[in-house]
Amino acid sequence: MPTVSVSVARDVTEAIxxxxxxxxxxxxxxxFGVPFHRDIQRRVLFEALKLLETATESGTIRDILIRxxxxxxxxxxxxxxGRNL
Amino acid sequence: xxxxxxxxxxxxxxxxxxxxxxGTQLRPGLWExxxxxxxxxxxxxxxxxxxAQLGKPLAxxxxxxxxxxxVHARNDRPLDVCHPxxxxxxxxxxxxxxxxxxxxxxxKYPHDAxxxxxxxxxxxxxxxxxxxxxxxxxxxxxxxxxxxxSMDPGKFEQTVARxxxxxxxxxxxxxxxxxxxx
Numbered sequence: 001m002p003t004v005s006v007s008v009a010r011d012v013t014e015a016i017x018x019x020x021x022x023x024x025x026x027x028x029x030x031x032f033g034v035p036f037h038r039d040i041q042r043r044v045l046f047e048a049l050k051l052l053e054t055a056t057e058s059g060t061i062r063d064i065l066i067r068x069x070x071x072x073x074x075x076x077x078x079x080x081x082g083r084n085l
Numbered sequence: 086x087x088x089x090x091x092x093x094x095x096x097x098x099x100x101x102x103x104x105x106x107x108g109t110q111l112r113p114g115l116w117e118x119x120x121x122x123x124x125x126x127x128x129x130x131x132x133x134x135x136x137a138q139l140g141k142p143l144a145x146x147x148x149x150x151x152x153x154x155x156v157h158a159r160n161d162r163p164l165d166v167c168h169p170x171x172x173x174x175x176x177x178x179x180x181x182x183x184x185x186x187x188x189x190x191x192x193k194y195p196h197d198a199x200x201x202x203x204x205x206x207x208x209x210x211x212x213x214x215x216x217x218x219x220x221x222x223x224x225x226x227x228x229x230x231x232x233x234x235s236m237d238p239g240k241f242e243q244t245v246a247r248x249x250x251x252x253x254x255x256x257x258x259x260x261x262x263x264x265x266x267x
Contacts, residue, residue, distance in 0.1 A: 001137055001253070001254065001259065001260070001262055002136075002137045002138065002140075002259065002260075002262070003137070003261070003262045003264055004261075004263060004264065005264040005265075005266060006263070006264070006265050006266075008110070008111065008112075008205075009110065009112065009115045010110050011110065011113075011114070011115055011116040012115055012116045012119075012266075014254070015116050015127070015130075015131045016128055016129065016130055017130040017132065017134075017236060018264070019133065019134055019136050019137070023110075025104065025108045025109055025111055025194070025235075026111060027112065028194045028195060028267070029194040029195040029197075029198060029199060029205070029206055029229075029267060030114060030176075030198055030205055030206070031205070031267070032204055032205050032206065032211070032265075033205060034202075034205065035193075035198050035201040035202030035204075035205055036202050037198075038173070038204075041204050041205070041208055041211045042211055042214070042215075044101075044208075045108070045208060045211055045212065045215065048263060049143055049220070052139060052261060053139060053143065053144065055136060057136065058133040058134060058135060058136040059133045063108075065108040066108075067105065067106055067107070067108050068104075068105040069105040069106045070109055072091055072105070073197065079110070084102045
């Protein structure tokens with residue numbers, strides 16, 4: 001069955017040799033971003049689904065280079081808008 | 086230190102690369118750290134499995150979600166987070182549940198953000214949206230969750246991994262699986 005993994009630990013994903021994975025440089029427990037940030041959560045899912053369709057080699061890890069500082073800044077903006085983070 | 090000494094001492098740069106800004110693994114060396122603290126606990130593979138190809142377009146495919154985040158329905162029993170060898174069971178999570186129906190029992194990763202919005206680690210509501218929009222053909226009736234911590238990776242593969250794989254294929258009839266290791 002085709003699988004795709006969402007990883008924040010590239011070294012662990014390399015060691016277990018996942019067939020397909022996207023890597024995000026984000027903290028443990030935040031694989032899909034920050035609370036209530038629907039757009040970033042969906043973006044991670046779309047990146048994973050895209051890799052399901054496009055990977056041609058087992059062991060493919062695609063780096064999604066969205067910096068954590070950027071995600072946190074956007075989370076702060078959500079907080080400023082009154083979201084209860 | 087004299088003035089002459091200080092002139093001969095190279096300036097120590099206080100500028101350090103901030104992984105939050107440079108896009109590298111935010112917690113570097115995680116694999117080594119876990120192996121030091123929990124020797125023998127990690128599954129390691131020597132070779133890659135062949136790449137399974139999509140049998141149908143995603144817009145026609147049934148997707149399942151499998152996560153080690155330890156989430157379960159609030160009316161279900163929590164897994165055992167205290168056992169020193171781990172809990173070799175899993176939970177089915179009905180895929181139409183919402184954030185407020187779910188709770189996390191896990192000790193090995195920070196889930197304060199996920200407690201506020203479960204989609205941070207288990208994107209069940211976002212996947213419901215993608216299915217409703219036709220991006221996905223649908224979701225399996227149940228998703229799957231377990232506790233990733235285990236001190237017996239061999240037993241883990243022969244119980245949790247095997248049982249979930251069997252359920253995903255023969256009961257849920259999933260076409261693709263999204264894996265979210267917590």
